[in-house]
Amino acid sequence: MVTKLVILLVVVLGILAIAQMMRVYELSSKLTNKQEHEISNRDNNMNAKLMLLFMIVLFGSFIWMILKYGWTGRGEAAAPHGRELDWLMNLNLIIITITFFLTNTLLFFFSYKYVKKEGVPALYYPHNNKLEMLWTVVPACVLAVIIILGLKKWNEATDLAKPEAIVVELFSKQFDWTARYSGVNNKLGYFDYKLTTDNNELAIMTTNTIDSAIYQMESGTTGMEALEAKLNDPNIVMVPEDREKMEADLARKERMIRLLYQMREKHDSELDALAWDDIIQKDTLYLCKNKEYEFNFRSKDVIHSAYFPHFRAQMNTVPGLTTRFKFTPDISTAEMKKIKDDENFNYVLLCNKICGGAHYKMRMMVVVLEEADYNDWMRSKLNKTFKDTYFPQAAPVEQVVEEADVEEVEAGEDNPENEGE
Numbered sequence: 001m002v003t004k005l006v007i008l009l010v011v012v013l014g015i016l017a018i019a020q021m022m023r024v025y026e027l028s029s030k031l032t033n034k035q036e037h038e039i040s041n042r043d044n045n046m047n048a049k050l051m052l053l054f055m056i057v058l059f060g061s062f063i064w065m066i067l068k069y070g071w072t073g074r075g076e077a078a079a080p081h082g083r084e085l086d087w088l089m090n091l092n093l094i095i096i097t098i099t100f101f102l103t104n105t106l107l108f109f110f111s112y113k114y115v116k117k118e119g120v121p122a123l124y125y126p127h128n129n130k131l132e133m134l135w136t137v138v139p140a141c142v143l144a145v146i147i148i149l150g151l152k153k154w155n156e157a158t159d160l161a162k163p164e165a166i167v168v169e170l171f172s173k174q175f176d177w178t179a180r181y182s183g184v185n186n187k188l189g190y191f192d193y194k195l196t197t198d199n200n201e202l203a204i205m206t207t208n209t210i211d212s213a214i215y216q217m218e219s220g221t222t223g224m225e226a227l228e229a230k231l232n233d234p235n236i237v238m239v240p241e242d243r244e245k246m247e248a249d250l251a252r253k254e255r256m257i258r259l260l261y262q263m264r265e266k267h268d269s270e271l272d273a274l275a276w277d278d279i280i281q282k283d284t285l286y287l288c289k290n291k292e293y294e295f296n297f298r299s300k301d302v303i304h305s306a307y308f309p310h311f312r313a314q315m316n317t318v319p320g321l322t323t324r325f326k327f328t329p330d331i332s333t334a335e336m337k338k339i340k341d342d343e344n345f346n347y348v349l350l351c352n353k354i355c356g357g358a359h360y361k362m363r364m365m366v367v368v369l370e371e372a373d374y375n376d377w378m379r380s381k382l383n384k385t386f387k388d389t390y391f392p393q394a395a396p397v398e399q400v401v402e403e404a405d406v407e408e409v410e411a412g413e414d415n416p417e418n419e420g421e
């Protein structure tokens with residue numbers, strides 16, 4: 001607090017000092033009978049030299065940064081498409097660097113060279129068609145090349161993956177990532193945000209999760225029945241605003257429950273098997289070297305951006321819209337540790353969109369394993385599927401898939417919520 005006050009004081013005093021100095025300068029000009037708008041040759045020459053000095057310092061620091069931090073500081077890409085993107089990025093940077101040197105040289109060197117000289121009148125040069133043509137057509141052509149190449153790469157990255165590609169969903173919310181592997185059948189189960197409950201954070205759709213969502217909406221502690229009871233209880237006194245809020249909440253829940261019943265009616269229980277074998281993974285995303293991955297992105301709240309810097313991939317995650325890209329990691333984490341000569345190196349998935357207060361925490365470690373290790377890891381996860389986490393007392397792994405259908409039918413019949421349909 002004290003430091004901030006001192007800084008503020010220094011800034012205010014500094015501004016006052018500059019104002020006083022300008023006043024002194026004005027008064028002294030008056031004393032020497034010099035008009036303010038008259039700039040002396042000495043001042044002009046001084047400014048011309050400063051322009052040249054600025055150019056030299058600017059170029060010098062640019063070159064120094066490249067020598068110190070490398071051409072781009074990106075390091076080696078860990079996927080084939082990443083290396084192609086690097087090529088495109090380098091092309092862009094070369095063009096930008098040439099333009100940077102060219103335009104800044106013209107700007108600062110000309111300011112130096114064409115400084116006002118005694119007896120030399122300024123040249124009136126209002127227009128030149130050839131020049132206009134040149135600096136319109138050349139940048140347009142260069143930009144067209146960059147944009148066409150970039151669009152081509154973008155289309156490749158977001159195009160449909162091969163049928164054998166491994167499908168992984170990345171679910172983003174403030175402030176973490178959750179991965180969902182598509183399990184043995186390599187198909188992700190369906191989802192719908194209305195099914196979000198405490199033990200179904202990803203809102204995955206099965207007969208059972210729909211029933212459970214309906215039950216919670218109707219009979220849960222904040223469900224419709226509880227709300228109605230409170231609103232109709234003559235012993236509870238509420239201020240009008242609270243009552244309005246509660247009524248609005250009840251109306252919203254009534255709309256939701258209608259949609260849930262529609263969902264329940266349309267839902268095909270054959271699809272449940274797709275969802276039950278999905279594997280939900282937090283903290284670390286394991287990938288298999290040389291296998292193509294199709295990532296599907298979802299967001300629960302705001303727009304996030306999934307950024308894999310080492311694989312040169314980034315995609316916004318948008319509430320209500322599934323986005324997608326694919327890549328094939330081809331350097332394992334162990335190999336990259338050797339390449340970088342850094343035992344602590346790890347690939348990472350970051351959020352690259354300022355999405356709220358704890359945005360900086362929104363990261364997930366990414367580990368690329370050799371195929372054998374990856375298969376071992378996957379095997380260890382096969383008895384921790386969505387079904388196992390949803391029903392903690394689930395049957396052993398072999399029985400899970402066969403029993404899934406039976407249990408759901410039973411659950412559906414037993415659930416009193418379905419009688420109302």
Ligand SMILES: [Cu+2]
Nearest residue numbers: 304351355362
């Ligand atoms: Cu975020």
